[in-house]
Amino acid sequence: MTETILVIDDDADLRGLVSLALSESGYRVVEAADGPAGISAYHGHQPDLIVLDIGLGAMDGLEVCRQLRAVGTTPIVFLTSRAEEVDQLVGFAAGADDYVTKPFSPRLLVARVGSVLRRGSGAEEEKTRFEVGPLTVDTESRTATVNDVELDLTRTEFDLLTILMENPRRVITRDMLLERVWGSWYGDDHVVEVHMSRLRSKVKAAGGLRIGVAVRGVGYKLGVDSDA
Amino acid sequence: MSSTDDPPAESAAVQAFIAARQGELLAKAVATLEDCADDDLAAESHRLAGTLGTYQLTTAQVAMRNLESAVTATGIGKADIDHARAATLAAMRGLLADHRADTGGDGSP
Structure with missing residues (x-):
């Protein structure tokens, strides 16, 4: 699928050059000459x-x-002639994903755009559903089922079960469970066993x-096993 | 004198687009320097430096950077601004004339 790039720049000369370089590289390009037009184009073209x-x-x-x-x-690559570090930091703080300073090579800009797009598409989405045997956990809806019940x-x-389900073959230490479920805990360690x-x-x-299943002196593992 | 210094390797279409627009951009820069108010000169020269540099007009970019530095220097007066503007305009007109001569134009701004 052709990816769509929205170019928002009030300098028609630069906008035209950027658009050409991007479309030459196979992207579909939408242009906007100012901020309000850019926001409108964002909603119209996604x-x-x-x-x-x-x-x-x-x-x-x-x-x-x-x-x-x-x-x-949506990833944002800033285009600016403000090369000073402070401006870059402000840009990143505002939510930019990358930063290209003018003057720039259109080829470099296209490469940066490709890099940011790959980073976005390659980023592994956080897993929210775990299934082990008859057990399922969905961390988005915070539901857990056994045989669909x-x-x-x-x-x-729920948090304890999620941690065990995330790492079904691994022994989770008691300290790890305390840290992840209770945060800083200064009470009785037996709280883990109770829950x-x-x-x-x-x-x-x-x-x-x-x-x-308790692993003596270490912690717990999921241990879904008909013999357990 | 050519105003284009070692352009990076762009695609043929992008390079052709850049080459076709350089004369127009130099002419626009000259017109901007002629017309813009003193208060806008720093911002305009800053903007033009980015645009001209991106269009591989490196000498013109440097001229604009120098103008920006000159008009934002501490303690500068009206006479200094006029002098900096006039010197940059002369340089830019020269670049435009050279460019037109190189590309078969008539050489006038």
């Missing part, structure tokens, strides 16, 4: 990436970037198998 000049008119590129960031995560878990029990025991009971009562 681009895959935005090349945005910082030095626009009344609404500058930083403000456009902030407004776009408020409504989406939803478990009634407390927040702590694990309740979780185990609920899974078993729902028709599941024994989970949260």
Whole structure:
């Protein structure tokens, strides 16, 4: 699928050159000459990436970037003649993904655009659903099921189960569980066993198998096993 | 004298586009320097430096950078601004004339 790039720059000479270089490289290009037109084009065309000049008119590129960031995560490459580091930092703080300073080589800009697009498409999405045997956990909806029967878990029990499900073959140390579920914990370490025991009971009562197998002196592993 | 210094390797279409627009951009820069108010001179020279450099007009870019530095220097007066503007305009007109001569134009701004 052809990726769409929105070029927002009030300098028609640069906009034309950037658009040509991008379209020569196979991208579909949409142009806008100022901030409001750029925001409108963003909503109308849903681009895959935005090349945005910082030095626009009344609404500058930083403000456009902030407004776009408020409504989406489309990658933004800033185009600017402000080469000073402080301006770059402001640009990144506003939500830019990369930064090209003028004067620039169109070829370099196209390469940077390609790089940012690849970074975006290659980024592994955070896994939110885990399935081990009859057990499933969905961290987005915060639901856990055994054989499609939803478990009634407390927040702590759900978090414990999620950690075990994320690492089904790994022994999770008690310290690791304390850190991830309770954060800083200065109380009785047996809190893990207490909650694990309740979780185990609920899974078993729902028709599941024994989970949260203790590994003496170390921690726990998921241990979904009909013999467990 | 050519105003184009070691252009990077662009695609043939991009390079042709750049080459076709250089004369027009130099002429626009001259017109801008002639017309813009003193208060806008720093911003305009800054903007033009980026545009001209991107179009591989490196000598013109440097002239604009120098103008920007001159008009933003501490303690500068009206006479200094006029002098810097006039010197840059002369240089830019020369670059434009050279460019037109190189490309078969009539050599006038």
